[in-house]
Amino acid sequence: MHTQYMSIRHGLLALLEREPMYGYQLRTEFDTATGSTWPLNVGQVYTTLARLERDGLVAAGEQDDDGKVRYAITDAGRAELREWFGTPVEATDRPRDELAIKLALAVTVPGVDVASVVQRQRASTMTSMQDLTRLKRSGDPSLSWSLVLDAMRFQLEAELRWLDHCETVLTRTGAPR
Amino acid sequence: MSTETTPALEMVDVSRIHGRGDAAVHALRGLHLTVLPGELVAVMGPSGSGKSTLLNLAGGLDQATAGKVRVAGEELGSLSKGALAALRRRKVGYVFQDYNLIPSLTAVENIALPLELDRVRTREALAQARAALAEVGLEGLDDRFPDDLSGGQQQRVAIARAVVGDRGLILADEPTGALDSQTGEQVLALLRARCDLGASALLVTHEARHAGWADRVVFLRDGAVVDEAGSAVTPAAFLAGRP
Numbered sequence: 376m377h378t379q380y381m382s383i384r385h386g387l388l389a390l391l392e393r394e395p396m397y398g399y400q401l402r403t404e405f406d407t408a409t410g411s412t413w414p415l416n417v418g419q420v421y422t423t424l425a426r427l428e429r430d431g432l433v434a435a436g437e438q439d440d441d442g443k444v445r446y447a448i449t450d451a452g453r454a455e456l457r458e459w460f461g462t463p464v465e466a467t468d469r470p471r472d473e474l475a476i477k478l479a480l481a482v483t484v485p486g487v488d489v490a491s492v493v494q495r496q497r498a499s500t501m502t503s504m505q506d507l508t509r510l511k512r513s514g515d516p517s518l519s520w521s522l523v524l525d526a527m528r529f530q531l532e533a534e535l536r537w538l539d540h541c542e543t544v545l546t547r548t549g550a551p552r
Numbered sequence: 553m554s555t556e557t558t559p560a561l562e563m564v565d566v567s568r569i570h571g572r573g574d575a576a577v578h579a580l581r582g583l584h585l586t587v588l589p590g591e592l593v594a595v596m597g598p599s600g601s602g603k604s605t606l607l608n609l610a611g612g613l614d615q616a617t618a619g620k621v622r623v624a625g626e627e628l629g630s631l632s633k634g635a636l637a638a639l640r641r642r643k644v645g646y647v648f649q650d651y652n653l654i655p656s657l658t659a660v661e662n663i664a665l666p667l668e669l670d671r672v673r674t675r676e677a678l679a680q681a682r683a684a685l686a687e688v689g690l691e692g693l694d695d696r697f698p699d700d701l702s703g704g705q706q707q708r709v710a711i712a713r714a715v716v717g718d719r720g721l722i723l724a725d726e727p728t729g730a731l732d733s734q735t736g737e738q739v740l741a742l743l744r745a746r747c748d749l750g751a752s753a754l755l756v757t758h759e760a761r762h763a764g765w766a767d768r769v770v771f772l773r774d775g776a777v778v779d780e781a782g783s784a785v786t787p788a789a790f791l792a793g794r795p
Contacts, residue, residue, distance in 0.1 A: 494771070494779050501760065501769050501781035508764035512744070528761050535760040539598070 383415065383423050384432075385459040388452050391433060395447035398424060408519045427452065474534070478541060489545055497538045504531045558625040560721045560752035561587040561610055566619035567775075568605050579605040581775040582619070587754055589720065592747040594755045594763035597772030603756045604725070606772070610754055611723050612640050624720060641670045645714025645722045647743075649729040651706040653698040653713075660685055660694040663713045670717070684712040688742055704735035711742055715751060722746065722753040728762050740765040 390396065390404050402420045405413075424446055427433040432452035436445045448456070474496060481487045511524045568580040580602045587593050595603050608614035609621050612628045621628045624643050628636060645666075646652075653662045663681035668674060682694055688708040698706055707727060714722050724743065728736030736759070743753050744765050755766060763769045769781040 497771065498769075498779050498781040501763065504760055504764035505766065505769070505782045508761075512741075512765075528764065531764075532760045543598075 382459065383419060384427060385456060387420070387423055387427065388432060388448055388456045388459075391446060391448040392453065392456060395436060395445040397443055397445055401446075407517070409523050482545075490542065493538050493542050493545070497535060500531050500534050500538070504528060504535070507531070558589075559586045559622070560589050560591070560624060561585070561754060562620070562622040563606075563610065564620045564622075566609060566616045566621060568602075568609060568614065569617045578775055580609070580616075583776055585770065585777060587721070587752045589752055590747055590750050591768065592744055592753045592755065592766045594757055594766035594769045595772055596757065596760075596763055596769060601772040602775040603772055605775075607723050607725055607754065607756055610721075611644050611646060612636050638670075641666055642717065643719050643721055645716075645719045647707070647710050647714050647722060647724040647727045649726040651698070651703075651710045653706055653709060655698050658695045658697055659690065659701065659709045662698070662709055663716050666713060667717050672717070680716055681712070684716040685709065688712045702735075703731055704738065707731060707735075707739050708742065711739065711746075715746055720751055722751060724753060724755045724757075726757055727755070728757065728759060733761075736762060 386405055386408075387401055390401055390408070396404065398420050399417060401424075402415050402417055405415055405420075424433060428435055428446070430451075432449060432455055433446045434449050436447060438444055478489070478492065481489045481492050507524055507528050511521065511528075563583055563585040566580055566583045566585075567578065570577045570579055583602070583606065585593075585606070595606060597603050605614065609616055610623070612621075612623070615629065623639060626639055628639070631639060653659075654665070657665065660678060660681045663684050664674070664677040667677035667680060672680070685691065685694060688711055690705060690708055690712070693701065693705065698709070701709065707730075710727075711722075714724075722743065727743070728739050731739060740762050743755065747753055747767075755763070757763050767782055770777050771779040771781075
């Protein structure tokens with residue numbers, strides 16, 4: 376599956392909008408909200424928090440008895456978050472699609488069996504679809520997680536439809552099969 | 553062989569040729585497919601790849617030109633007309649895109665019909681039909697006619713009719729084709745639940761999200777299986793009993 380683009384900055388701001396939290400707590404909450412589909416490591420969380428603090432979007436509280444610090448969202452952070460929710464994700468902001476590039480190149484390289492490249496991808500994408508569906512079935516996912524899983528399933532569906540389209544085009548144009 | 557390990561459906565080197573000579577159309581070419589008890593298998597492929605022919609052969613609605621088709625261990629080609637009809641009534645349930653309910657019968661009467669055709673007494677048939685209707689989440693709608701039900705509800709009735717009397721093999725031809733996305737998923741969840749209870753289903757669909765509910769997805773091209781997604785059930789897992 377493709378690397379998913381996700382703004383960690385805005386993800387953390389959205390969680391802090393609920394209540395001030397510790398860094399490790401943010402990591403857990405992020406995993407819960409996205410069903411661990413975009414796992415973060417602690418390093419990413421603290422680096423991002425440091426930048427958010429530098430930009431005045433979060434404020435660190437006093438150290439507690441264990442020496443730990445809770446972060447809270449600032450007014451500027453809230454404005455940034457509203458702006459983010461109010462802006463659609465542009466298709467061009469997403470990372471370049473490795474699969475499309477791979478197929479585009481495959482048709483230009485002699486000796487590559489493009490049809491089997493398409494079929495291998497189809498089986499692999501379908502297996503991911505089965506995995507996600509199994510995740511959706513298992514247990515009682517939160518509404519957030521369920522919507523995230525659906526988003527990924529619809530993306531895979533689009534990819535499979537596009538692969539069917541590629542196959543049809545290749546067959547019609549008599550490209551190497 | 554114990555009945556537990558007998559595949560619900562077994563197609564061995566099956567070919568189906570329509571017409572003769574230059575006009576011959578090879579709908580299936582040496583197809584192999586096995587569906588184990590508890591498995592939901594989806595079949596995907598472009599139009600003309602042989603999906604409908606496969607389903608018709610599996611259900612005994614059409615005969616193979618060559619090869620063997622076995623349902624619950626019985627080879628369809630070796631059965632008399634009467635025995636084949638009986639096997640189809642008792643072992644195989646069908647779910648179609650357009651539901652195919654009889655408009656002049658109530659939901660419960662539609663479900664009871666295959667049992668009554670199999671000479672189950674009316675009272676007993678209706679009791680089983682009511683239970684099947686409740687199982688698909690339509691308790692209390694027993695006396696509704698198909699026209700008074702939504703598309704999703706009609707398809708649930710059709711599924712209840714397909715599984716009533718503990719038939720082990722469900723053949724579903726684009727069962728979600730006429731339904732909206734969410735209702736379609738509910739129909740798949742229902743088929744999935746039946747398979748988790750030990751039934752088997754062969755699902756023809758062009759919707760990838762719906763095929764995602766299957767244990768295995770089989771890709772058909774020009775009348776043969778070219779590839780498969782999802783792992784086959786290992787014999788050990790199968791013998792240990794699936795959830």
